[in-house]
Amino acid sequence: MNRRYLAGGLAAALAGAAAYPIWQWVQIRRAPARQNALLIGGASAMYELNVALGKEFEKQYGVQVIVEGGGSLQGLLAAKRRAIDIAAMARDLQSTEADPQTHNHLIARDAIAIVVNTQCPVKQLRQQVVRDVLTGKIDNWKTLGGPDSPIEVVTRPRESSTSRYVSEVVLAGDDLSLKAQVRKSRDELLAFIRQTPNAIGCVATDDGGLPSDIVSLEIDNIPMLRETVLSGRYPYARSLYLLTFGLARPQALDFIALAESPAGQAIVDRAGFVPVR
Numbered sequence: 396m397n398r399r400y401l402a403g404g405l406a407a408a409l410a411g412a413a414a415y416p417i418w419q420w421v422q423i424r425r426a427p428a429r430q431n432a433l434l435i436g437g438a439s440a441m442y443e444l445n446v447a448l449g450k451e452f453e454k455q456y457g458v459q460v461i462v463e464g465g466g467s468l469q470g471l472l473a474a475k476r477r478a479i480d481i482a483a484m485a486r487d488l489q490s491t492e493a494d495p496q497t498h499n500h501l502i503a504r505d506a507i508a509i510v511v512n513t514q515c516p517v518k519q520l521r522q523q524v525v526r527d528v529l530t531g532k533i534d535n536w537k538t539l540g541g542p543d544s545p546i547e548v549v550t551r552p553r554e555s556s557t558s559r560y561v562s563e564v565v566l567a568g569d570d571l572s573l574k575a576q577v578r579k580s581r582d583e584l585l586a587f588i589r590q591t592p593n594a595i596g597c598v599a600t601d602d603g604g605l606p607s608d609i610v611s612l613e614i615d616n617i618p619m620l621r622e623t624v625l626s627g628r629y630p631y632a633r634s635l636y637l638l639t640f641g642l643a644r645p646q647a648l649d650f651i652a653l654a655e656s657p658a659g660q661a662i663v664d665r666a667g668f669v670p671v672r
Contacts, residue, residue, distance in 0.1 A: 433646045436463035437470020437483035440556035440599065441635055444503065444666040445483055448659060452650050460650070466559075471497075474640045480647040484636040485556065486563075496641045502654045503668035506600045506624045507560055507631040508611040510585070514592040517541050519613035522630055525565060528595060531572030536593055548575040549587045549596040557581075557599040565597065565631060585609055600624070600667065624669050635668065 433452070435445050442464045449460030463479075470482035471492060488499065509525055511517065517539050520528070527533040529548055537543040550571060551558045562571070578584040581598060588594045588609055598605065600619070605611055611619050614630045623629035637651050653659045660670040 432459040432461050433481070433644075433650055434461050434463075434479040435481045435483060435637075435650075436465055436473055436479045437638075438467045438485035438556065438635070439464035440485045440505070440560070441483040444635075444663065444668060447662050447666055448650070448654055451658065451662060452653055455653065456646070456649060458646050471638065474638055477640070480639070480644055481650065482638040482640075484638050485560070486633060488638075494640070498639045498643070499636045500638070500651050500655065501634055501636055501671050502651075502659070503635040503663045503666075503671060504624050504627075504632055505635065505668045506619055506629055506633065507557065507565060508598045508600060508605060508619050509565075509595065509614060509631070510588055510598050510605065511595050511610050511612060512588055512592045513608055513610055515541065515595075515610065517612070518610070519616055521615055522565075525612075525614065526567065526569060529561070529566060529571055529575075529597075530569050531574060534572075534574075542593070544593045547591055547594045548572050549578055549584055549591075549594055550575045551581070551584060551597075552577055552579060557597060560599070560633065561597045564633070600669075621669055625671065 435449070442462060445462045449462055452458065452460055467484045467486055470479065471484065473479045474482035484499070488497065509520065517536065524533065524539065528546055533539065534546050535543065536546055562568070576587065578587055584596050584598065585606065588596055617623055617629050619629050624632040637654060639647055655672060660672050663670045
């Protein structure tokens with residue numbers, strides 16, 4: 396589901412495909428009442444963060460902010476076509492996407508935790524082993540030094556930002572096991588992990604910290620800590636950016652400055668991400 400936030404109290408949910416059509420952003424821009432609004436679109440993982448920043452921005456500057464999801468790629472394309480002011484990017488730019496006119500501003504980091512039940516004796520895995528487990532190539536804990544019991548993989552729906560990140564980064568494009576259990580929400584996934592000693596799943600840290608009764612595995616002997624996520628040492632850490640293209644509107648630069656300021660970084664922290672300043 397694509398979501399829209401209009402600072403000032405208006406909000407709506409738009410059903411549809413994960414990729415938000417650029418022409419709809421253009422239509423939003425053309426609406427007379429919104430021509431001076433600041434339009435932000437892109438990574439769904441950054442939606443709530445941008446909404447929170449938008450509320451603070453409107454409070455300080457009196458400028459309406461409209462926030463959309465739709466995905467990093469759609470946001471990038473929309474920014475390049477001047478349909479929006481700022482693209483929210485939950486990944487680094489690929490070499491084919493780099494352009495002298497694109498300006499990336501790092502505002503936060505987050506990570507994917509590989510989580511298991513507290514009864515699981517396995518405490519760390521290599522990246523390749525994680526991939527083999529999630530794809531079903533390794534399907535018994537005995538192979539990993541654990542008990543002789545099947546590994547039960549649990550995942551979020553395919554359209555969730557967490558699942559997309561797992562597919563792109565953790566699985567490196569491989570397919571998730573067809574036997575994987577699907578849970579609609581983070582809470583449902585964590586409940587499954589709690590109730591199933593032989594379960595394993597993936598959780599985004601931007602949803603808030605992990606409960607004490609859930610174990611996050613070390614990856615390549617590196618624990619998922621605030622310090623390792625910030626430094627990028629933790630393998631499944633990612634960077635979150637605000638991107639402008641060409642000569643940005645002053646309002647867009649002011650919004651980015653707010654996100655980078657102590658007040659903005661405090662909002663980043665409250666949203667469950669790792670501040671970078």
